[in-house]
Amino acid sequence: MRRDVFQAIADPTRRAIIGLIALQAMTPNAIAEHFDTSRQAVSKHLQILVECQLVKQEQQGREIYYQLEVAKMKEIDKWLEQFRKIWEDRFNQLDTIFSNIKQNKP
Amino acid sequence: MRRDVFQAIADPTRRAIIGLIALQAMTPNAIAEHFDTSRQAVSKHLQILVECQLVKQEQQGREIYYQLEVAKMKEIDKWLEQFRKIWEDRFNQLDTIFSNIKQNKP
DNA sequence: AAAATATGCAACCGTTTGCTTGCTAATATA
DNA sequence: TATATTAGCAAGCAAACGGTTGCATATTTT
Numbered sequence: 001m002r003r004d005v006f007q008a009i010a011d012p013t014r015r016a017i018i019g020l021i022a023l024q025a026m027t028p029n030a031i032a033e034h035f036d037t038s039r040q041a042v043s044k045h046l047q048i049l050v051e052c053q054l055v056k057q058e059q060q061g062r063e064i065y066y067q068l069e070v071a072k073m074k075e076i077d078k079w080l081e082q083f084r085k086i087w088e089d090r091f092n093q094l095d096t097i098f099s100n101i102k103q104n105k106p
Numbered sequence: 107m108r109r110d111v112f113q114a115i116a117d118p119t120r121r122a123i124i125g126l127i128a129l130q131a132m133t134p135n136a137i138a139e140h141f142d143t144s145r146q147a148v149s150k151h152l153q154i155l156v157e158c159q160l161v162k163q164e165q166q167g168r169e170i171y172y173q174l175e176v177a178k179m180k181e182i183d184k185w186l187e188q189f190r191k192i193w194e195d196r197f198n199q200l201d202t203i204f205s206n207i208k209q210n211k212p
Numbered sequence: 213a214a215a216a217t218a219t220g221c222a223a224c225c226g227t228t229t230g231c232t233t234g235c236t237a238a239t240a241t242a
Numbered sequence: 243t244a245t246a247t248t249a250g251c252a253a254g255c256a257a258a259c260g261g262t263t264g265c266a267t268a269t270t271t272t
Contacts, residue, residue, distance in 0.1 A: 007116045022189060029247090040231080040251095061239060062240065070196060076182065086174075087179065107257095168219075168268060170218080170220095214272080216272085231254105
């Protein structure tokens with residue numbers, strides 16, 4: 001069973017859950033109300049998110065609040081970093097070409 | 107069959123392929139040499155990457171060069187944007203707390 | 213023209229995924 | 243105390259995933 005951040009965000013429902021609890025911790029029931037699937041299905045998604053440490057739980061009586069570990073999202077950002085450099089370079093190259101066109105350089 | 111950028115980068119081999127062809131277009135055979143799997147397996151991964159437009163093909167004789175569509179990677183970056191705002195806010199909050207500690211404020 | 217090379221395609225197979233249903237445990241409320 | 247609510251757990255199931263093997267097609271090379 002693979003369990004990393006990239007596998008976690010592969011599922012669209014899971015991405016929606018992440019977006020939902022990003023600003024405010026929520027209980028499984030409250031989260032499930034936002035979707036067409038059952039509470040159990042949502043619970044399984046949450047379990048996966050917890051396993052890869054994208055989400056942490058906080059018990060309050062019989063309720064469990066799930067909150068996003070925003071810092072963990074940086075892992076994706078970190079992986080993206082290498083490509084950001086490339087796409088900025090490409091953009092700069094294009095910029096240079098446009099400049100040359102304006103100045104009628106070959 | 108789901109086929110979006112997030113599902114595409116979920117597989118570690120696919121991420122490795124993306125990293126490999128990011129700087130230079132490569133043929134399936136050349137790519138496959140970097141992995142333990144068969145050429146056909148790599149070919150399937152490439153097909154998925156093409157389907158979600160993360161990679162484009164360029165035929166040259168009997169060889170097909172696969173190149174990364176760096177711009178498509180921005181889609182991930184775009185999704186991450188909303189969380190970047192949050193984690194920067196959290197950092198600033200921490201910063202304020204530390205400042206207060208230094209100044210002996212409550 | 214014949215052989216070698218590069219690639220895609222199809223069929224098959226075990227594992228994982230995402231979901232459902234049914235159950236149990238713990239806490240809150242009447 | 244009896245009942246309702248919240249949530250996790252387990253079994254079962256169809257579909258998707260990631261891989262393999264075998265074969266067909268197109269282009270080079272000899």
